[in-house]
Amino acid sequence: MSHVGVPRGTVRKRRSLALLTAGVLTIPVLAGCSSGDEETARGVPQDIAPAARETVADGSTVNWAVDALPATFNAFQADADSATTRITGALLPTLFPMDRTGQPKLNPDYLESAKVIEREPKQVVLYKLNQQAVWSDGREIGAPDFVAQWRALRGKDSAFWTARNAGYERIEKIERGADDLQVRVTFSKPYADWRALFSPLYPKEITGSPDAFNDGARTTLKNTAGPFVLRSVSKSKGTVTLARNPRWWGDRAKLDTLVFRAVAAKDRTQALADGTVDVADIDAATADRITLARRDRGNNGQPLNHGPGSEITPAQALRSWAQAHGSDEDAAEIAQAAREKNRKAVVAYAAEQKALRDFAVRKSLEPAYTQLALNGESGPLADDRVRRAVARALDREELARTVLGPLGLPAKPLGSHLALAGQPGYKDGSGALGEQNTKEAQALLADAGWTRGGAAEPPKDTKAGSEAEKKDGKDGKDAEADAEKKTTDDAEADKDSEKETDKDSTDKTDKDSTDKADKADKGSADNEAAAEREKADQASADRDSEDSAASRDEGLYIVGDDNKPGAPAPATVGSASAVHVLAPARTAAVQGTALLRQAGLLGEDGAVAATDKQPGGAAGAYAPVGTAAPAPAAAKGQLGKDGKTLTLRFVLPSGPGSQSLRSVGDKIAVMLEKIGIGTEITKVPDESYFKDHIASGVYDLALYSWPATAYPATDGRPIYAKPEPATDGSLLVEQNYTRVGTDHIDQLFDKAAAELDEKAARELMKQADARIWAAAGSIPLFQRPQLVAVDKKLANVGAFGFAAPRYQDIGFKNRQAAGSPADRKK
Numbered sequence: 001m002s003h004v005g006v007p008r009g010t011v012r013k014r015r016s017l018a019l020l021t022a023g024v025l026t027i028p029v030l031a032g033c034s035s036g037d038e039e040t041a042r043g044v045p046q047d048i049a050p051a052a053r054e055t056v057a058d059g060s061t062v063n064w065a066v067d068a069l070p071a072t073f074n075a076f077q078a079d080a081d082s083a084t085t086r087i088t089g090a091l092l093p094t095l096f097p098m099d100r101t102g103q104p105k106l107n108p109d110y111l112e113s114a115k116v117i118e119r120e121p122k123q124v125v126l127y128k129l130n131q132q133a134v135w136s137d138g139r140e141i142g143a144p145d146f147v148a149q150w151r152a153l154r155g156k157d158s159a160f161w162t163a164r165n166a167g168y169e170r171i172e173k174i175e176r177g178a179d180d181l182q183v184r185v186t187f188s189k190p191y192a193d194w195r196a197l198f199s200p201l202y203p204k205e206i207t208g209s210p211d212a213f214n215d216g217a218r219t220t221l222k223n224t225a226g227p228f229v230l231r232s233v234s235k236s237k238g239t240v241t242l243a244r245n246p247r248w249w250g251d252r253a254k255l256d257t258l259v260f261r262a263v264a265a266k267d268r269t270q271a272l273a274d275g276t277v278d279v280a281d282i283d284a285a286t287a288d289r290i291t292l293a294r295r296d297r298g299n300n301g302q303p304l305n306h307g308p309g310s311e312i313t314p315a316q317a318l319r320s321w322a323q324a325h326g327s328d329e330d331a332a333e334i335a336q337a338a339r340e341k342n343r344k345a346v347v348a349y350a351a352e353q354k355a356l357r358d359f360a361v362r363k364s365l366e367p368a369y370t371q372l373a374l375n376g377e378s379g380p381l382a383d384d385r386v387r388r389a390v391a392r393a394l395d396r397e398e399l400a401r402t403v404l405g406p407l408g409l410p411a412k413p414l415g416s417h418l419a420l421a422g423q424p425g426y427k428d429g430s431g432a433l434g435e436q437n438t439k440e441a442q443a444l445l446a447d448a449g450w451t452r453g454g455a456a457e458p459p460k461d462t463k464a465g466s467e468a469e470k471k472d473g474k475d476g477k478d479a480e481a482d483a484e485k486k487t488t489d490d491a492e493a494d495k496d497s498e499k500e501t502d503k504d505s506t507d508k509t510d511k512d513s514t515d516k517a518d519k520a521d522k523g524s525a526d527n528e529a530a531a532e533r534e535k536a537d538q539a540s541a542d543r544d545s546e547d548s549a550a551s552r553d554e555g556l557y558i559v560g561d562d563n564k565p566g567a568p569a570p571a572t573v574g575s576a577s578a579v580h581v582l583a584p585a586r587t588a589a590v591q592g593t594a595l596l597r598q599a600g601l602l603g604e605d606g607a608v609a610a611t612d613k614q615p616g617g618a619a620g621a622y623a624p625v626g627t628a629a630p631a632p633a634a635a636k637g638q639l640g641k642d643g644k645t646l647t648l649r650f651v652l653p654s655g656p657g658s659q660s661l662r663s664v665g666d667k668i669a670v671m672l673e674k675i676g677i678g679t680e681i682t683k684v685p686d687e688s689y690f691k692d693h694i695a696s697g698v699y700d701l702a703l704y705s706w707p708a709t710a711y712p713a714t715d716g717r718p719i720y721a722k723p724e725p726a727t728d729g730s731l732l733v734e735q736n737y738t739r740v741g742t743d744h745i746d747q748l749f750d751k752a753a754a755e756l757d758e759k760a761a762r763e764l765m766k767q768a769d770a771r772i773w774a775a776a777g778s779i780p781l782f783q784r785p786q787l788v789a790v791d792k793k794l795a796n797v798g799a800f801g802f803a804a805p806r807y808q809d810i811g812f813k814n815r816q817a818a819g820s821p822a823d824r825k826k
Contacts, residue, residue, distance in 0.1 A: 043422020044410060046100055046803055047362040047788075051795035056254045056811040062794065065263040065271065065280035069238060073230075074217040075200055076153060078163040083240075087260055090242055090807040091224040092200035093133070093141065096710075097804035102367065102423035104195045104710045109133070109250040110141070110225075116194070119756060122172065123190050127183040132249035135203050135223045143176045143183045148204035150174055152213055159210035166714050167197050190754040192761050193711040201225075227253040227808035238262035254811030265657045268789070273355040278791040279798075282361070283657060284407065287787045293356035304353065308345035359789045362798030363407060366786035367708035369414050370403075370661075372668065372779040375700050377723075377731065377739035380450075380646055387740070387776035388433060389444040390648075390701075393675045395436050399667060400782035403660050407785050414780040417720065418712040418769045421783065422802070425712070425762035430780075432770035441675045445639055445646070452676070455640025639676035647678040648700035651693045655686035661703045664781070668701070694737050704737075705784055708802065712765050713752035720772050721746050740777025 070083040095111055096104035106114060110133050118124035133141040151157065155165035172188040187194070203223045206212050221230050227250065228242035242258040263271045269286045271277045282290075292306055304310060312320075323335035372394070380386045396413035404411040414420065415428025434440065639646040652658070652665045662683070669679040679701065684693060693699050709715040718734050722741030726732050731739065748768035755761040772778065786799040796809040 044365040046799060046801035047364050048798040048800060049795050051813060053251065053809060055814050056795050057814045058254055059256050060812055061257045061259060062255055062279060062810060063259045063261050063277045065268060065277040066260045068262045069235065069240060072218040073221050076162050076164060087240055088200050089804060090228045090258065091221055091226040091230060093225050094199045096195040096199060098710050098802050100801060100803040102420060102708055102710060102802040116756065123187040125185045125194050126177060129181045131181050134247055135225045136229050136245060136247050137223050141225060142180050143174060145201060145204045146183050146198060147174045148207040149198060149202060152207040161214045167191055167193060190756055192753055192755050193714040196711045196714060228258055251808045253808040272359055272789055273352040278794060280789050282787050282789045286789065287361045290356045290359050290361050290789060293353040296353065297357055304350060307349040309342050358792060360792040362788045362790050364786045364799035364801040365409060366784040367420065367802045368705045368784045369420060370703060370705045370781050370784055372781060373702045373704060373738045374777055375697055375739055376777050377697055379700055381700055383448050384776060385444045385448040389441040389675065390672060391433055391776045391779050392437050392441040393671050394668065394779065395671060396781055399664050402664060402667060403782055404785055409785055414783055416769050417772050417778060417780055418716050418765050420708045425765055427766050429766060429769040429773050432773040433776060438675055449641050450639040450646050452637060452639060455643065455645040457643055637676055638678050645678055646676060647680050650679045650681045650701040651699040652681060652683050653686045653689040654683035665703060697739065713749055713761060717749040738777035740775050742771060742775060745771045
């Protein structure tokens, strides 16, 4: 099922030509924080109902749900997605798939061996191919296929439309070895992640010409080399059908056919109950229904105590019956229609529940993690002190429990950007940033110039003798009257300041911020005007404060969308600064569709409240016309500076499959409110969440995910590298959507990518991770849950965790598989 906020599948990121910009941080706390012994954190095991091949029956068909038909079968193109990855995994060679611990493991179906045989003067890798390995047309897999793929992906020929070239550009030459089954690859400079190359491996017929690469491989794969071959693609039925490969030299596929069927997330429960699919990623709500269905198996036909009608009390049922049989014909007709509608819903639900008894929920942790992204390009978060304050206000353990706890999965926050628990090299580097600490967070904000009365202060460039001050002087009768009028004038001035652009505030330097904070603290007890201003500031701050809980309970709370003093105008896509997204890496390219995959895990209804809802009462409702409406309570204690409140734009997806993200976002908003940071929560359609907000940089805070990788030196660099401004002043963006990075981080990635000693390379990655933590652009929260509904008779399929599926082992268990036709009804 799709998950908003994650690149689909476990596709690896690739380095781009240009990255994003942010200042270099001074990090005095890093000494020794990422060194030491490697942690032995255990990952959650996969859950696939493993069975020996001899216990799995030959024959039958499995229908596997995917989000949509693949846009392309070329995994190296920008629009490759999770369906591309899933399908090509059964059709094409993967030389080093990830195993259950997240490490690359040599695939004996294609390789007898592969190793570095020379390091000086240049790195040389020798591949010895399985002598039985052939393409489906009978031709041997060999050096010509390696050469063609290298030339297509190395980036020197712009005729090939490829989304990534990392590693291939380091190859100097590829030669035939001692025989046709040996491939000798020489690198121009050392490359530690050489195992990442040539997976998937395409035949030379596809990679040998731009036309075949760009267009031919989008819609079909005529020549393959996996346990299955591509039989057909039906857009009308939404299916891709694979058949057993008669030329496959490895373990014979147990299934006759494997059908990948496009089923939207909202339709998964119905598709399972109808018998349309046998395997499907699901959300927590569907998982709960399957659990209840299996629990209710022995209820002997008794009415279900859940689902439609279960909430109706005996008194309500009696009243409904009375209305349906009453003397008021109109009321009776309405009641009878409602009762019939409810009866049909109960019958349909019961039938679905009966069918769902045939499924099991297999669960693990997906090889991907959810993060809070802080956009450091402009606005308050351009100041690293504000970013660190946000990070230190978060109770990451509570956020992890919110999502993982109800599922019975380990609810421990993730401690690394570059490895997941259970992978070699995993170490909790969050100490470089510091643990959750409200006082420390508040101190960081104070140091950055954000104060309690800052929202009521006039901008520092306001000149003495301004019109506002002159007006105050004219009408001043006494101190109380002056304070009251000053309060009104300040409110009007702050409303005007709301119209200023974010750019106006972000052009100020840290020194300016410090000067403003110092200046705001100055005052003279003997200066009557200053005393009046202070009194007015307090009055303005009080008007801006009330508790925000009621507004948030309505489903959508937008701090600053009520025209209160100091609230910045919400940014729009049209007002965003120019951002160029260069040819993205494979996973980055699929973010647009991938961000539709954040699983709903808490079961909220997903309703989206109107974004233009105005908290507070209407002007004139309880006071004379012209009286300002009371501001929402959240501003009580909200920090500000130069007449503006500290309010961050928090963008979340609004779709029904994104409940968990919204629940986590609401909790984060409450945590930030405790330290005086307001959040303007905007819920946007899933389809525009990534393209119009994350990639475009139109956000301050956002939740999305990155997949795990066995090659962090290569795949992590484009995500965390230092930004580089373009000559026209815009930003060149590939995957560093937080726009935060440092020179030191770049250097550590580069060193690790060239370090052939695995232990030394892992140590460099730990140091890089500590620096990424300290930069506070990305805050890992938790590893994503993986819930898969599987026909309980199926073996060797389910929640795979890190490991790649072995498609040839999937099938029905012997004793129950007989007579299991394709598309059978449960």
